[in-house]
Amino acid sequence: MAVIFDENAMRSEMAGFLELYERRPIQQNQGGMGPTHLFGLYTLLRKIKPKFVIESGVYKGAGTWLIRSALPEAEIFCLDPKPASISWKDPQSHYLERDFACVDWSRHIDDMSECLLFCDDHQNAIRRIQECLWFGVGYAVFEDNYPTGKGDCYTLKTASEGGSFPIPDSFNSYERSDYNWRCAKRFFEFYEEMPPICIPEQTRWGDIWTQDKFHTRAPLFADPRDPHVAAQFLKDAGAYTWLCIVKFRQQFQLHSSSAGGVI
Numbered sequence: 719m720a721v722i723f724d725e726n727a728m729r730s731e732m733a734g735f736l737e738l739y740e741r742r743p744i745q746q747n748q749g750g751m752g753p754t755h756l757f758g759l760y761t762l763l764r765k766i767k768p769k770f771v772i773e774s775g776v777y778k779g780a781g782t783w784l785i786r787s788a789l790p791e792a793e794i795f796c797l798d799p800k801p802a803s804i805s806w807k808d809p810q811s812h813y814l815e816r817d818f819a820c821v822d823w824s825r826h827i828d829d830m831s832e833c834l835l836f837c838d839d840h841q842n843a844i845r846r847i848q849e850c851l852w853f854g855v856g857y858a859v860f861e862d863n864y865p866t867g868k869g870d871c872y873t874l875k876t877a878s879e880g881g882s883f884p885i886p887d888s889f890n891s892y893e894r895s896d897y898n899w900r901c902a903k904r905f906f907e908f909y910e911e912m913p914p915i916c917i918p919e920q921t922r923w924g925d926i927w928t929q930d931k932f933h934t935r936a937p938l939f940a941d942p943r944d945p946h947v948a949a950q951f952l953k954d955a956g957a958y959t960w961l962c963i964v965k966f967r968q969q970f971q972l973h974s975s976s977a978g979g980v981i
């Protein structure tokens with residue numbers, strides 16, 4: 719059963735999102751999120767309403783704009799090693815030039831359990847999960863959640879499929895195994911993938927989109943020709959990469975009120 723991406727709730731958020739999307743400051747975001755994942759992020763943020771959001775991977779700033787639009791009151795931290803690519807900056811957000819793992823979060827956030835980490839940084843998702851546990855983060859979202867054999871980073875979806883992630887000539891390759899997934903799941907209250915809005919015949923890699931190869935939740939609209947599918951979503955349907963959210967179990971989150979509180 720869906721906890722975050724409830725189909726009916728998503729459908730009811732759609733018109734408001736599309737209205738907002740028309741006012742986006744970055745019109746051309748090739749290499750960043752298109753309307754499908756911006757919509758997924760919008761719906762989950764409006765549902766969870768985290769007090770703090772850490773955005774890892776800013777690029778031009780389309781994600782920052784979306785986070786700020788969905789959460790006018792949140793404190794947002796934006797991390798990217800290439801700040802020169804940022805063209806839209808939020809005056810209320812904090813821009814840090816450090817990897818998520820290298821920041822002293824106790825200087826910025828007084829309750830990590832109220833914090834959501836949004837990763838669109840193409841880093842190893844299992845490592846990010848380990849880092850979240852270290853800091854006691856409440857939620858983590860991964861935009862590039864590629865299935866086995868696709869994409870440029872080791873993902874939770876690949877781990878859950880027991881897939882390998884080979885890196886040529888590298889000591890850091892992952893062998894075919896579901897061991898990481900079994901380890902990771904112990905810390906999760908839930909793991910949930912966003913459903914696609916509609917499913918095109920082919921994936922972004924040109925493969926035929928079959929369930930055995932690309933296990934995917936039922937789309938919000940079964941027929942891509944359904945007149946309710948907005949043109950923006952239809953055009954972007956191939957960009958879907960199984961965006962997912964993890965909630966960490968309460969006992970692994972760092973609460974300001976818990977023994978020790980903010981370290």
Ligand SMILES: C[S@@+](CC[C@H](N)C(=O)[O-])C[C@H]1O[C@@H](n2cnc3c(N)ncnc32)[C@H](O)[C@@H]1O
Nearest residue numbers: 750751774775776777780781797798800838839
């Ligand atoms: C795909 S883009 C992000 C797109 C953005 N979320 C959007 O929708 O517009 C990936 C970004 O991750 C950044 N990046 C690479 N390594 C990173 C790291 N360790 N921490 C944070 N960002 C990183 C890159 O510089 C790049 O700007």
